[in-house]
Amino acid sequence: MPFDFAVSHRPGCRFGPEKILSALNTLSAYCVDKRVSLDKTSFVECGSVDALHSLEQSYSNIRAAIAALPRRLLPIVLGGDHSITDPAIRGVRDRLSGAPMGLIVFDAHFDSREPIPGKEHSGHWMRTLSDVIDYRKVVQMGINAAIYSEAYMREAEAAGVLVMTPYDIRRVGWTVALRTAIEHGTADGAGVYISVDIDGIDQAYAPGTSVPNCGGLLAHEVLDAVFEIAVNAPTLALDITEVSPPLDRDDMTSRLAAQIIMNFMAGVVRQTSSGT
Ligand SMILES: [Mn+2]
Numbered sequence: 001m002p003f004d005f006a007v008s009h010r011p012g013c014r015f016g017p018e019k020i021l022s023a024l025n026t027l028s029a030y031c032v033d034k035r036v037s038l039d040k041t042s043f044v045e046c047g048s049v050d051a052l053h054s055l056e057q058s059y060s061n062i063r064a065a066i067a068a069l070p071r072r073l074l075p076i077v078l079g080g081d082h083s084i085t086d087p088a089i090r091g092v093r094d095r096l097s098g099a100p101m102g103l104i105v106f107d108a109h110f111d112s113r114e115p116i117p118g119k120e121h122s123g124h125w126m127r128t129l130s131d132v133i134d135y136r137k138v139v140q141m142g143i144n145a146a147i148y149s150e151a152y153m154r155e156a157e158a159a160g161v162l163v164m165t166p167y168d169i170r171r172v173g174w175t176v177a178l179r180t181a182i183e184h185g186t187a188d189g190a191g192v193y194i195s196v197d198i199d200g201i202d203q204a205y206a207p208g209t210s211v212p213n214c215g216g217l218l219a220h221e222v223l224d225a226v227f228e229i230a231v232n233a234p235t236l237a238l239d240i241t242e243v244s245p246p247l248d249r250d251d252m253t254s255r256l257a258a259q260i261i262m263n264f265m266a267g268v269v270r271q272t273s274s275g276t
Helices: 013-024 055-067 082-096 125-131 150-159 166-172 174-185 219-232 252-274
Strands: 076-078 101-106 138-141 162-164 191-197 235-241
Touching: 013 076, 013 235, 013 252, 055 082, 076 252, 082 101, 082 125, 082 191, 082 235, 101 174, 101 219, 138 174, 150 162, 162 166, 162 174, 166 174, 174 219, 191 219, 191 252, 219 235, 219 252, 235 252
Parallel strands: 076 235, 101 138, 101 191, 138 162, 191 235
Antiparallel strands: none
């Protein structure tokens, strides 16, 4: 999804998909860290969705493209700015015929701002999805951006969102945090959509993004978390957003995004092969 018209400042993530794909092409088909072979997995590159200057048409194209994917494929959606998660989730829902969906998000931001008509923003997709998402099955991990009033935290938690700041996670440890997150996201038998905003990860590992994060999650924590979720929960799709190559250093952020995809796929293979 080469689309960044909803970035409020410092655009560039329209070039994310191309760089992430070229980073992926340098990887072998064996996830050494998790000891999982992807030899028997087909990776189908479906091409770019048409991004136009009409936001509505671009979002509608994203939704339609995902909805039209064959059922045997597990969508991995490359952003683009985080606003693409709204049409991407709608497209995945179109594939599900009403089956329940949970959502686990890695992000520094709530993205729950009230939309202002005519001022499109990547920071309100969580709110615009209110007609299709059950917030009692939403988990937001890594929220720490120092731009919010307490009202945002209160509103999210009152709606049923499980919010885990980096400090919350460090206090209980990742094993407990992930078990809790998966229980929350898979309530009522829901499958899980995973959305990774790369700015949920610390700027030391992910400098190439519109809003670099000071004090964010560590790279290996998110690599392991995405793997563990894919092993232990039925996953419906993964998206990775806000990777901005023009703001990156030596492609380190797009290479991290490629590793996240590798770990996700390894988790899916591990779950499929173990039958758990
Ligand atoms: Mn963010």
